[in-house]
Amino acid sequence: MNNKLRWTQIELPSLHLLWKRDNEEGVVSSVIRTNYPKPGLTSIPSIVQQTGLCDVEAVDMKIRDQDTIVPYREFQYGDGIMVASRMGVPFEKLEETLLNTDILGLSINPTSWANIAKDFMQYAKDVNPDIKIVIGGNEATFRPETYLRDGLADIAMLGEAEISLPNLIQSLREKSDLRSVKGIAYNEVGEVIRTGMPDKPSMEDVPLPALDILKDDISLWTTPIESFPLPEGVDTPIGFTFFTRGCYQSCDYCTSPRKMGKFRFNSLERIAEELDHFKEHGITTLNVWDDSLTSVMYPGALGREEGRRYLIDLAQLIRDKGFAYEFSQGVVIKDLWDKERNQPDFELINTLYSNEIRDGKFVGCYGEYFPTEFLQVENPHDRCEKLEDFEVEKEILKAILNAGTKFFTYSSIMGSNEDSPENFEFAKKRMAELKELIKTNGGRSLATPFIYTSFPGTKLWDKEEMNLEYSIDEFPELYQLNVATQKTEHFKPHELVLAKEDLEEELMSPGQFARWQSTGRYQWPEIKK
Known part of the structure; x- marks a missing residue:
């Protein structure tokens, strides 16, 4: 009898952010990179697999169904409207996967994908109320409360996971006190508990990427990050x-x-x-x-x-x-x-x-x-x-x-x-x-x-020197390198974007x-x- 936990690692759909001004068709204001694996998708399944305690699956929602663009919110930005959409596999296609998952792993990076992550976590909980959601990435490390206080995520991994994640899986399996797991944050009766930053692994302790788990995706890894045209050979x-x-x-x-x-x-x-x-x-x-x-x-x-x-x-x-x-x-x-x-x-x-x-x-x-x-x-x-x-x-x-x-x-x-x-x-x-x-x-x-x-x-x-006109909690989609959240001595936020476009x-x-x-x-x- 297989009594292993079932872990599914998810790479979320891409953020597609469209700025519509003066009845224009709009300008895509988020960089779209699809045909590559983010680091968490190759590293986390490998860490989990090495524990021997889980059957592991990995799903990259951004690499398939790239023609599927699903709007999820609109908001005023400067003299136009921002239309935020998910680009990639629709949530509904993962219903069966979620029903057969004990622990859902999500790496949330960059910040601009925060609302996509929240919506997907809510969908996962609606489909499978018993599912445990473990988040990682920059958002989990620096803004865990954002996801834990709403009851969407159950546990946030802080920093690097090579040492802390196996300990967490063992704790979840044994249903032991999470306070003993260093390097996590979790919600306990409305209070977010942090157990400190994890120990740093040596590079020798970092497992090889989980290419066997991602073998069906490998042929789709075709685009350099900077989209360089590949020379002959x-x-x-x-x-x-x-x-x-x-x-x-x-x-x-x-x-x-x-x-x-x-x-x-x-x-x-x-x-x-x-x-x-x-x-x-x-x-x-x-x-x-x-x-x-x-x-x-x-x-x-x-x-x-x-x-x-x-x-x-x-x-x-x-x-x-x-x-x-x-x-x-x-x-x-x-x-x-x-x-x-x-x-x-x-x-x-x-x-x-x-x-x-x-x-x-x-x-x-x-x-x-x-x-x-x-x-x-x-x-x-x-x-x-x-x-x-x-x-x-x-x-x-x-x-x-x-x-x-x-x-x-x-x-x-x-x-x-x-x-x-x-x-x-x-x-x-x-x-x-x-x-x-x-x-x-x-x-x-x-x-x-x-x-x-x-x-x-x-x-x-930390310096808090920037004059932010768009808060990170209300407008996370804007926290990226292609649009501005701050007013400066010389520019309003949307004017900075226009100057960059020039x-x-x-x-x-x-x-x-x-x-x-x-x-x-x-x-x-x-x-x-």
Whole structure:
């Protein structure tokens, strides 16, 4: 007799946010990325499976039924109306799955999907009143009360789950006191109880992604995060991985330092095991999703020289295993500069960003998000420690192009209180300069300006310096990088969005801009093969 618990991990439908003004058809104001697995969908089932206490299923609701767009609310935004919809598998298609589930796992990230999560949790409870709902992700870590006080979620996982989740499952199975489980929050007679942040796992303790559970989805993992047009010889599906966790940068607008804490990195032996695991499932292209891969060179990790050697050996290992890859979160720009020689670190750059064709297959790096991020000020380093003087950033970018990587997205994060119309124009000029530099050196680019946004769990949120006109509880859909919630000295929230659109229209081709506004998807012209 099988007395295991039945765990179902759900990836929610996408948020489709449409801003309708002046009787227009509307502009999609949420980035739409569908054909990839979010980290929680591959990691949580693996953690649960390793306990041996559960039969595990995983369902990605955003990757299928992408033509199904179900509106769930409208609200006034500036001089228009925002229409918020769910895009993907309708809730009703999961009725039978929910009836056969003991524990429902949901990773809620980003914040803008909060109402979709709440609606789905309510639907799950209506279908199966006995179901236990366990939430994770940034929302569970930084805003657990939002989901626990309404009785929608039963338990919120705080931070990383590798150690705390097995303990929780054991407790649920034995119906023991949840206070003994470190790293969770739960509702007890109207009071939200937190048991503290969990212990941090070593990277060696992180299980391999649950590719066996997701085998029916793998063939659909076809789109790079930045929608790079894949060069000839780059195969799909695309796997998604982290070689490190945590970050030494502690940027004001990022949640990683608080959620992930101390920087950790995988051994090369463990990475080799993971690469073989991907290959066994037909995956030889990787999205490297690390927040700060080069933090391995910092004094708290390996130090500059030993860390450089680790990165060089890592890149060589990935090549030796026959993988193509992209850096979708980028690499910290200042770490690619050799301060002693006052020049780009050519050895490191050439190793990380070079590529070649082996037996008809592309091996090495094909694309990167180049994280310029604060181009609106004279020296970007003044706004963010991880950045460099603009002239230095251009030298580093040129070195990357010369190494062989040819596809880039790049950004400027606009909308702090100091950003004036003149700052937007200054950013536009610099972004155009980067576009020309990339083109001149044989590359192709897509500008992706973002809105300066305050998220729970960031230093910016704690400072409470932003003049928010849209509260996170009432308008969570707006808490993302493509619309604004704050009024500044120079702009109303919707005026910031229009200023960002002006940047996009200037820097994108007409076709790219039209597709971006109508679909929320980045558009690159096809490569002629």
